[in-house]
Each structure stands twice: as structure tokens, then as C-alpha cells.
Amino acid sequence: MNAQYSCLVVEDSPMMRQLLVLALSRLKSVHVTEADDGVDGLRKLAAGKFDIIMTDINMPIMDGLKLVKRVRSDPTHKDVPIIVITTEGSSEDRQRALQLGANAYITKPIQAPQVIAKVKELLKIDT
Amino acid sequence: MEKKGRADSRRSDRPEQVVAAELKEKRDAFLQTFFKRGAELTDELLGENGRLREKLARLETENATLKTQLASDNAIRDLLRKIEELEREKARLLSNVHEQEEISNRFTEIEAELESFANLYVASFQLHSTLGVRAVVRNVKELLGQLVGVQSLAIYFVDDGQRRLFPIASDGVDLDTLPSIGIGYEETRRGGGPPLDPASAVIERTYLTGVPHIAEGEMLASPQACIPLQFGDRAVGTIVVYSLLEQKKRFITVDRELFKLVGAHAGGTLVAAHYWGLADGRLPAAQSLRDACA
Structure with a gap:
């Protein structure tokens, strides 16, 4: 099946990125583009069309919260669903991200079924 | 010829009135016996009729009971057949449920294995990536x-x-x-x-x-x-x-x-x-x- 959806993964840790890409690769209908941080994420957003964004919160240069804020204020991408990745203890970041317009969050350590379920839910993928 | 002649001579010896009286008496006795027997026969017939009526009524009741029982037996047979069908259906559904559970459990196991392999792959890759x-x-x-x-x-x-x-x-x-x-x-x-x-x-x-x-x-x-x-x-x-x-x-x-x-x-x-x-x-x-x- 060709990819119908495009997902932007913004994560500074190569390991976490690889884990997320591996998890998302199980959804054949989703194509993944990777970005190293918030700025790289915005650059890639400007260059393409994305159906969903998944971003870490703690990143250098531009963190996930700033990225969420920028995306929501951009008329082109303001409606793109955003999933933020947080650590267990950072409930403040999580709340802040949701207030800024993130649609859902995933807690580290991430688990593939959890990632897949959230993406499917937000993209309304049935199978 | 000679015997007939003797009888005629005896009858003729008795007075005619006596003979008539005797005949009347015999006729009356016969009639009495006849009617008495008739009455008894009628009584017997009436009794027999009554018994037959009772028997008929009893047989009709019995027949009705048997008919009801037969209907009831048929209903029970239908119910038993239905129960058997339902039991078979239940067994089939249970078998399907077990099968589904097994598939679901196996799916979960495979999911966990995939997760493990993915983690090990990423760990190995990252350890040697720099x-x-x-x-x-x-x-x-x-x-x-x-x-x-x-x-x-x-x-x-x-x-x-x-x-x-x-x-x-x-x-x-x-x-x-x-x-x-x-x-x-x-x-x-x-x-x-x-x-x-x-x-x-x-x-x-x-x-x-x-x-x-x-x-x-x-x-x-x-x-x-x-x-x-x-x-x-x-x-x-x-x-x-x-x-x-x-x-x-x-x-x-x-x-x-x-x-x-x-x-x-x-x-x-x-x-x-x-x-x-x-x-x-x-x-x-x-x-x-x-x-x-x-």
C-alpha cells in the first residue's frame, strides 16, 4: 500500500527518532520525515505537507513547546494534529503543550503499540 | 292313526270349559314370564348401555389425555432438538471464542517480541553508530x-x-x-x-x-x-x-x-x-x- 499520510517526527535524540520511525514503519499508510529539533521541524514543515506531527519537548535550539506554538499560529498548519513526547515526571510540560494546542501526548519510555494507537486515532485510520 | 284316535278321544273326554281355563292360565303364565323376562332384558340393556356410556366417556377422557400427552411429547421432542442445536451452536461459538483468544494472545506475544527486537536492534545500532x-x-x-x-x-x-x-x-x-x-x-x-x-x-x-x-x-x-x-x-x-x-x-x-x-x-x-x-x-x-x- 502506498503511504497516504505524512508524519513529521521532531526529536533530537537519534535513538528515540529511530525507535519512533521503527514503530511508525508498521503503519504502511504513513510516511515519516525526520527532523533534529524545532527549527529543523519548521523548515521541513515549510517545505512539505504533513498530516501529523510528533515532537519531543526537550530539545536544543527550539524545544517542542515553542514548535507547538509556532505551528498553531501558522495558518497553513494550524489544524495539523500534534503529539508531544514527554517524560513521566514532566506533567507541567504536558499541560503546557496541551494548552498550546497539542492534541495528545506520549510518555517515555515509548512503546510502539502506544505510538501506533495515538497516530491511528488522530489520523482516523481504522486498521 | 290309532294313537291320534286315542288323543282325540281323551280331549273329548274333558269338558271344554276346563280346557279353555287351562289354556288361559297357561297363556297368562307365558305372558307373565314373557313380559317379566322382557322387563329384565330391558333392565339389563339399560344397565349395559349405562356401562357402555361410562366406558365411552372414560375412553374419550383417556383419548383426550393421550392426545394432550402426545402433543406435549412432541413439544418436548422439539424442545430437546432445539436444545441440542443450541448446544452445538454454543460449542461452535465457544470454540471460535477460544480460537480468537488464542489468536489474540499470540498477537500480543508477537507484538511484545517485535517490540523487543526493535529495541535490541536500535540499541545495537546506536552503540555502534559513533x-x-x-x-x-x-x-x-x-x-x-x-x-x-x-x-x-x-x-x-x-x-x-x-x-x-x-x-x-x-x-x-x-x-x-x-x-x-x-x-x-x-x-x-x-x-x-x-x-x-x-x-x-x-x-x-x-x-x-x-x-x-x-x-x-x-x-x-x-x-x-x-x-x-x-x-x-x-x-x-x-x-x-x-x-x-x-x-x-x-x-x-x-x-x-x-x-x-x-x-x-x-x-x-x-x-x-x-x-x-x-x-x-x-x-x-x-x-x-x-x-x-x-
Whole structure:
């Protein structure tokens, strides 16, 4: 099946990125583009069309919260669903991200079924 | 002819009136008997009729009862047939449910296996993805933090000259507060000198035996785990896990596999990264590699 959806993964840790890409690769209908941080994420957003964004919160240069804020204020991408990745203890970041317009969050350590379920839910993928 | 003549002569001998009276008497007796018998017969017939009516009524009742019973038996037979059908349907559905449960359980198992393979693949990939000492250490920390749920850890490396294990990196615990540990101290002190603290004793034992220490069940005493760092056949240090993230209550199978993988690869990667750094990133000459292969 060709990819119908495009997902932007913004994560500074190569390991976490690889884990997320591996998890998302199980959804054949989703194509993944990777970005190293918030700025790289915005650059890639400007260059393409994305159906969903998944971003870490703690990143250098531009963190996930700033990225969420920028995306929501951009008329082109303001409606793109955003999933933020947080650590267990950072409930403040999580709340802040949701207030800024993130649609859902995933807690580290991430688990593939959890990632897949959230993406499917937000993209309304049935199978 | 002669006999007939005698009878006629006798009848003729009796007076006619007497004969008539006798005949009348006989006729009356006969009629009386006849009517009496008729009355008795009528009574008998009436009685028999009554009995037959009763019998008919009884048979009709019996017949009705039998008809009802027959209908009831048919209904029971239908019900029994229906019950059998339902039992068969139930058995079929239960079999389907069991089958579905088995498929579902197998699916969950495969999901877990896939998750484990993905984690092991990523761990292996990341451990060998860099040749900088700092990056290797960062990858080890991140790997154990993200995949296992380690909150604080330290990496000890052996100093052959001093026969001591030195902490070279840590996460979630101050490196300067960690002690160096004399190798073989526990054996040589022979009752003299203070014993090693429990964590140091575990680290020393793990280094010497090459057997990982991994807490079973609920986490209680620190360290939670201590993994020997191997480089080829020899131990070069240990990774000590002091504490885990709050949500991590116990180690699972894939954690043990990850520890095994990290223990087998991280030591060699660290040493290789160190010498790569000393070589200033210069590749070895092809000839020198060829000589080494010969």
C-alpha cells in the first residue's frame, strides 16, 4: 500500500527518532520525515505537507513547546494534529503543550503499540 | 292313526270349559314370564348401555389425555432438538471464542517480541553508530534510560595498573561522590579493614565473576543492576544501575536481553572510540590491515 499520510517526527535524540520511525514503519499508510529539533521541524514543515506531527519537548535550539506554538499560529498548519513526547515526571510540560494546542501526548519510555494507537486515532485510520 | 284316535278321544273326554281355563292360565303364565323376562332384558340393556356410556366417556377422557400427552411429547421432542442445536451452536461459538483468544494472545506475544527486537536492534545500532567516547557514553545512558527506564547509573572502568575500578561517567548521580573500588579487596582484607559498602561489593563481584547482578521482583536495595562490560573475553568494567524511573517497578525479559547486549558491546565500543580519538580519526594504512589479516 502506498503511504497516504505524512508524519513529521521532531526529536533530537537519534535513538528515540529511530525507535519512533521503527514503530511508525508498521503503519504502511504513513510516511515519516525526520527532523533534529524545532527549527529543523519548521523548515521541513515549510517545505512539505504533513498530516501529523510528533515532537519531543526537550530539545536544543527550539524545544517542542515553542514548535507547538509556532505551528498553531501558522495558518497553513494550524489544524495539523500534534503529539508531544514527554517524560513521566514532566506533567507541567504536558499541560503546557496541551494548552498550546497539542492534541495528545506520549510518555517515555515509548512503546510502539502506544505510538501506533495515538497516530491511528488522530489520523482516523481504522486498521 | 290309532294313537291320534286315542288323543282325540281323551280331549273329548274333558269338558271344554276346563280346557279353555287351562289354556288361559297357561297363556297368562307365558305372558307373565314373557313380559317379566322382557322387563329384565330391558333392565339389563339399560344397565349395559349405562356401562357402555361410562366406558365411552372414560375412553374419550383417556383419548383426550393421550392426545394432550402426545402433543406435549412432541413439544418436548422439539424442545430437546432445539436444545441440542443450541448446544452445538454454543460449542461452535465457544470454540471460535477460544480460537480468537488464542489468536489474540499470540498477537500480543508477537507484538511484545517485535517490540523487543526493535529495541535490541536500535540499541545495537546506536552503540555502534559513533566512534566518540562521549557519544558512546551518551548513547549508553540514553539507551538504558529510554529502553529500560534507568534513572541513575554509573560506568566503571578498570585501571589495570592500579588494580582498581574507577567511575568514568554517570547519570542522575554525582560522579565525584562515587568511590573507586579496589579489585580483590574483599578477598585480601582477611578480617582487617572495613568491609566494602554493599554497592561497591556488588560492583567488584560482578567485575570479577562476569556474572550480571540484576534485582528480581520489586526493587529494594541499590544497586538495582550491575552489568559486566566485556571486551572480547575479558571484563573491562561494569555498568551500575542505582535507581529506576518511578513507573518502572521491575525488570522484564527484554531488559535482561538489553543488559546482555550492552555488556557485550559497550566495553569494546568505548575502547575502540578511545583509540580512534587518539588516532585523531586517521584510518589505518591498508597495508597494515592486510598484514594484520595475514
